[in-house]
Amino acid sequence: MTGVYYSFDIPAALHQQLKDTMTSSSSSSSSSATFTNCSTDTGGTCTHHDDESSFSMKFNLLYSVYSIPNIFLPFFGGTLVDSVGPHTAALIFASLTLGGQFLFALGTSYRNWNLMLLGRTFYGFGGESISVATSTLNHEWFQGKELALSFGINLAVSRLGSVVNDFMSPRVANEYGVDVAMLLGVGMNCMSVCMTLGICGLTLWRKKGGGGGGNNIVGYDAVGDTSDSLMEPLLSINDNNGSGDDNGSLIVQEENVKEEPNGGEEQDEDGDVEVNPLNLSSREKDDENDGGDRENGESETSTVMVCNTITMEIAPLEGGTTGSSTDPITNTCMGHIVQFDVMFWLLCLSCVVVYGCVLPFNNIASGILLERNYFTDPPQDCHLQHDDMCSMGDLAPEEGNMAMDSHGDTCVLNQYMRPIIPSSIHIYASNVDNKTISDDWVNDSYVFDHLTENDLDCGDAFWRNACTADYCAAQKMATEKSGRVMSIPYLFSAFLSPLFGHFVDRIGRRAILAVVSCVLLVSVHLSLACMSSSPVVPLVGQGLAYVGYAAVIWPSVPLTVRKESVGTAFGAMTAIQNVGLALFPLLIAFIYKGGGNRYIPNVEYFFVICASMGVLIGILLNILDRKRGGILNKASF
Numbered sequence: 001m002t003g004v005y006y007s008f009d010i011p012a013a014l015h016q017q018l019k020d021t022m023t024s025s026s027s028s029s030s031s032s033a034t035f036t037n038c039s040t041d042t043g044g045t046c047t048h049h050d051d052e053s054s055f056s057m058k059f060n061l062l063y064s065v066y067s068i069p070n071i072f073l074p075f076f077g078g079t080l081v082d083s084v085g086p087h088t089a090a091l092i093f094a095s096l097t098l099g100g101q102f103l104f105a106l107g108t109s110y111r112n113w114n115l116m117l118l119g120r121t122f123y124g125f126g127g128e129s130i131s132v133a134t135s136t137l138n139h140e141w142f143q144g145k146e147l148a149l150s151f152g153i154n155l156a157v158s159r160l161g162s163v164v165n166d167f168m169s170p171r172v173a174n175e176y177g178v179d180v181a182m183l184l185g186v187g188m189n190c191m192s193v194c195m196t197l198g199i200c201g202l203t204l205w206r207k208k209g210g211g212g213g214g215n216n217i218v219g220y221d222a223v224g225d226t227s228d229s230l231m232e233p234l235l236s237i238n239d240n241n242g243s244g245d246d247n248g249s250l251i252v253q254e255e256n257v258k259e260e261p262n263g264g265e266e267q268d269e270d271g272d273v274e275v276n277p278l279n280l281s282s283r284e285k286d287d288e289n290d291g292g293d294r295e296n297g298e299s300e301t302s303t304v305m306v307c308n309t310i311t312m313e314i315a316p317l318e319g320g321t322t323g324s325s326t327d328p329i330t331n332t333c334m335g336h337i338v339q340f341d342v343m344f345w346l347l348c349l350s351c352v353v354v355y356g357c358v359l360p361f362n363n364i365a366s367g368i369l370l371e372r373n374y375f376t377d378p379p380q381d382c383h384l385q386h387d388d389m390c391s392m393g394d395l396a397p398e399e400g401n402m403a404m405d406s407h408g409d410t411c412v413l414n415q416y417m418r419p420i421i422p423s424s425i426h427i428y429a430s431n432v433d434n435k436t437i438s439d440d441w442v443n444d445s446y447v448f449d450h451l452t453e454n455d456l457d458c459g460d461a462f463w464r465n466a467c468t469a470d471y472c473a474a475q476k477m478a479t480e481k482s483g484r485v486m487s488i489p490y491l492f493s494a495f496l497s498p499l500f501g502h503f504v505d506r507i508g509r510r511a512i513l514a515v516v517s518c519v520l521l522v523s524v525h526l527s528l529a530c531m532s533s534s535p536v537v538p539l540v541g542q543g544l545a546y547v548g549y550a551a552v553i554w555p556s557v558p559l560t561v562r563k564e565s566v567g568t569a570f571g572a573m574t575a576i577q578n579v580g581l582a583l584f585p586l587l588i589a590f591i592y593k594g595g596g597n598r599y600i601p602n603v604e605y606f607f608v609i610c611a612s613m614g615v616l617i618g619i620l621l622n623i624l625d626r627k628r629g630g631i632l633n634k635a636s637f
Helices: 002-008 015-023 036-041 052-071 077-084 086-109 113-127 130-141 144-176 178-207 228-235 333-337 342-356 359-374 461-467 469-486 488-507 510-530 536-553 563-594 602-627
Strands: 250-253 272-275 302-307 312-317 329-331 425-428 445-448
Touching (some): 002 086, 002 144, 015 178, 015 359, 015 469, 052 359, 052 563, 077 086, 077 130, 086 130, 086 178, 144 178, 144 488, 342 359, 342 510, 359 602, 425 461, 469 488, 510 536, 510 602
Antiparallel strands (some): 250 272, 302 312
């Protein structure tokens, strides 16, 4: 999971580097390495390979196409896991993510958006569903308190993949180029596939009685097939109180689960078995706590629901005996969905708008932080003393090329302002006396009558070393700084989710805490929109709100629907959430373009509106919950 999380967040961490790569004229896919013809064909001005607003739209599409498959997959991911086994399904999904990241890296190398988008689509087919398989594997290998610990460790290690990406990818891209950073993601996905192959081998070995303990994997019968009673709890609930754990995972109470007589094995394990229903989205549902302790409940009947493409079968498991079922009841998934009441749909709407100002924010957080704090605009009247000459580097004037204001005074730029670049340049490699300077240039000539920042690509040695060395050095520092800062919410997610989940189990107050989290998000994004102070404190607030909201929203689902409809409810909520996650990035791109290709303040106002809607929905939930006995705000124990 570390590799899956790492590669998923690569575009977010490399926002500026991808912008340079895909919008710079020097990154054009033209077979010609010179811009002389470009200058001639355009009346002396090189055109941009991709303008800024177009880049924003295509960049956000990288996340939309990832989410589109997951509008439908939540209903089928668990079925595939049940059919082929969790270890085999995990290998399939890990391979899809590897293939998707490889296509994405290849598309980046060829500067081909279509190939990049295709790769992200493939990544979406595997990146979310793999959480179903890993959750089931945890369920099979661990029991009771060990299971809770295993989920907590899995969450922390997975989210650390995102954090490591935020630190590593900008540094690697700055030092070795974007293509190498993308290939590092491929390597991380290769590691995930190798680890999954190891899990497959270990699982098969254990099923054959390896390790001297016989068949020690929970849920396998004598012939090594996965027991229905232990695989189907992906869609099951705790009959004791109808609630889920703080990870959005549901609880299945099992006592004295015994293998069939021909298996020769017996398992007498009292305690709670905790599973992750359906595909609760490895990006956000995993941020809920899996570490809360549960008290052993009495043996009761568990209701298991499996929803496939046509029917939903409800097969009660009686007495905790594996594989026993009585009188399956068949009904359409849609029939269950239309019976959900207003509280469930309010939870869905809350999920869409709140996650809409958390996950899409992270996608563009690097761009926001650069624009707001770490790579800000210089004074408008500043210009170079020699406007048509390089600012700093091998080709800059020996006496220097200072930035001057309109009065002829030196412009004072702080460390987080973008250095001034030339307004035009006409440089040919053939005219450079020292040929070693031009050996590493991407092109043979750089002719720009109207040079803009979109023309610069700091991956090209011409800009990085010869002409705009100060600009590229400042950008390098800024992108690495923003990567470290943008990791703050995920650090909170990795380490505080178990504590928050256990806290919510003890005190309840789910609907109230949902409102508090949304109020915190409103203050966070208002601060980012209207203030120019350090972003660290707002991002700490974002992390706390993210963890708090995730700890209450998913466990609330089983409390608002009938027990036999819980699986469908989670699937429907996940699908609706992904509709929002597919549409919101595109909406953000339109807002960015309408705001003059700037994130601040309009995009942040959009996040404020989303969080404010979450507050209003939360208030309605509390009103309805109070009328219905306060089930959402009751403690679990």
